[in-house]
Amino acid sequence: MRFLIFGDVIGKPGRKALRYFLAGYRDLVDVVLVNVENSAGGFGITKKVYEELQGMGVDIMTSGNHIWDKKEVYQFIDTSPNLLRPANYPEGVPGRGYGIFEKKGIRFAVINLMGRSLLDSNLENPFLVFDRLYQEVSKETPIVVVDFHAETTSEKWAFGIYVDGRASLVYGTHTHVPTADQIILKKGTAYTSDVGMTGCWYSAIGMKPQQAIDRFTKGIPQKYEVEEKEDLVVNALLVEVEESTGRAKSIERLQQYITREELLGA
Template identity: 65%
Template sequence: MRLLIIGDIIGRPGRRAVYRFLEEKGGGFDVVLANVENAAGGFGVTKKVYEELKSHGIDVFTSGNHIWDKKEVYEFIDKVDDLLRPANYPEGVPGNGFCVCEKGGVKLGVVNLMGRIFLEPNLDNPFRTFDVIYEELKDRVDVLVVDFHAETTSEKWAFGIYADGRASVVYGTHTHIPTADEFILKGGTAYVSDVGMTGAWYSVIGMHYKEPIDRFLYALPRKFKVEDKEPVVFNAIEVEVDPDTGRALKISRIKEMYE
């Protein structure tokens, strides 16, 4: 099974890059996953954007701390199975933290988790949450993929080792900068600390650079806006998994630039 995993999509420029890549090179993948917590105007996701992305061939949507930024998400996140929020939010939070889909006779489980360092300390422990979900899914799926949305590489790397041999793929999102540490771990889990973003290249994590730099200079709040006048970078990973064993066979980074 060939998986295409797209990093955080930033606003309309990021969506355009996704559509172009999928149109030109997306035909060879069995499943396409993408993190969409910044897909609508740089903050959150709307139903329109979700449906637009789905119509272009994305199968499963993951997210993170910005999933709640567009309030309309509360109206539809419980009505769809393929838009995930982190599973370690407390009980009672809308939405689902994992899903199962079937492609070509292969059952794929996707889990969305969020780290706690420098994020939301009141979340449930993501390591222990994974244990519970793994026990529920291990006999139901052939391939298990985890989006670990976290700030620090140490927390991501520790989780990768923790899940090694149980998850087929563990990939990091949230920091928007791709890391050069794609490995197949000892137990057969494909790992990378951060896939990177899909959005404007000459920007501060997809946002026009002036407002973030002003914030760094003056320590005052600034309203960020998506950079839409620069070339865009498409960051993703390709992973090949043996569905008979659940072990990863290959992981490689993908980077494309578009005007």
Template identity: 50%
Template sequence: MPVKVFFIGDIIGKPGRLAVSRELDRLVDRYLLDLVIANGENSAGGFGITAEVALELHRAGVHLLTSGNHVWDKKESLDFVKDVPYLLRPANYPEGTPGVGSTVVTTAGGTKVAVLNLEGRVFMNNLDCPFRTADREINRLREITPVVIVDFHAEATSEKAALGWYLDGRASAVIGTHTHVQTADERILPHGTAYLTDAGMTGSFDSVIGMRKEEAIEKFLTQLPKRFEVAKKDVRLNGVYLEIDDVSGKALAIERINIGSV
């Protein structure tokens, strides 16, 4: 039996959270979803995540939250990340960093699905190698289940594509996050790994990647610090639907989703 997964692109602030709560039940019914994953690192005020926001999204039907470089933007995250079992931080942070970078969840149908969160290094933080971390983590996770989904939170398209090819046949899916712009390159690679460079974002499209465009434009014009605020108009939900064979771990289908004006 195939396992059916929906991955929601970066949730931006309250508008993004409301979009999830309004649309998720319909998506579950339409696709008969077994598992819902979302990147939630910017779901609290557009920067970071709080325990309350994580719980809100979990109660709305998101089974597992992934993150990235902004997961630490709220000071409290250093305390609660380790205590929220449905929230991941990138696995290639140094040893001793709070929280975990991978987990295995069991769907209502009994299928075990492993999820691995990684962060890129090109134009980003100088972390441990995501490729070698993926080797270590996937080898361990595949002893539990052949179904392994990777959220690669990275800036550079080249780095995301390279990891997709590197993990082809070992991961069920490699889905990129971080840029907030959904790409149109979804495909299944030759050895069975579903790939998408970026899942996009769930938030306001009357914006600059989810934030009010006026402040963003002023910052580019003046090069002075600006306080960004979450934009609220033209809210859309971006994500990707996956079907994965629960025996082989190979992807059977991948479909980009863009639900406008929710």
């Protein structure tokens, strides 16, 4: 089974780049997963954007700490089984943090978790939540995919080793910067610390850079806005998993720069 994975997609530019990239890849893979927590105006997701992404051929949408930024998400997250929020939010929070899905007769699990280092220490421990969920989903399928939305590479790496041999794939999201550490770990789990963002590359992780510069140089809080006038970059992972065992067979980092002219001509 071939998975095409995208990290944080940033606003309208990210969605345009995603559509452009999927035109050449969608028919070559079985499952497309996208982290959508920044997909609507850079913060959160709306029903309109959710439907747009579905129309592109996105199968599963994961998220992180920005999932609640657009309040309308409360109106449709409970009725959208392919839209996940981190599973280690407390009981009673809307939505779901994992699911069992099926494509071409093959079942697979996707678990969305959020790290606690430099993020929200009030969340449940993601390591222990994985243990609990793995006991459940492993009864249904050996293929277990995890979006680990976290700030620090130390927490991500520790988690990857912790679940090695149980998860088929662990990929990091949240920092928007792709890491060059894609690897198959000793017990068969494919891993990378961060897939990287899809959006305008000449930016401050997808946002207008001057706003970030002003915050760093002047210490004044800023309202961040999505950068929309620059050329684009797509960062993704292509992972193949053995269907009978759930072990990863290969992992490849994909990156494509796209000019605004290319998008207009598409």
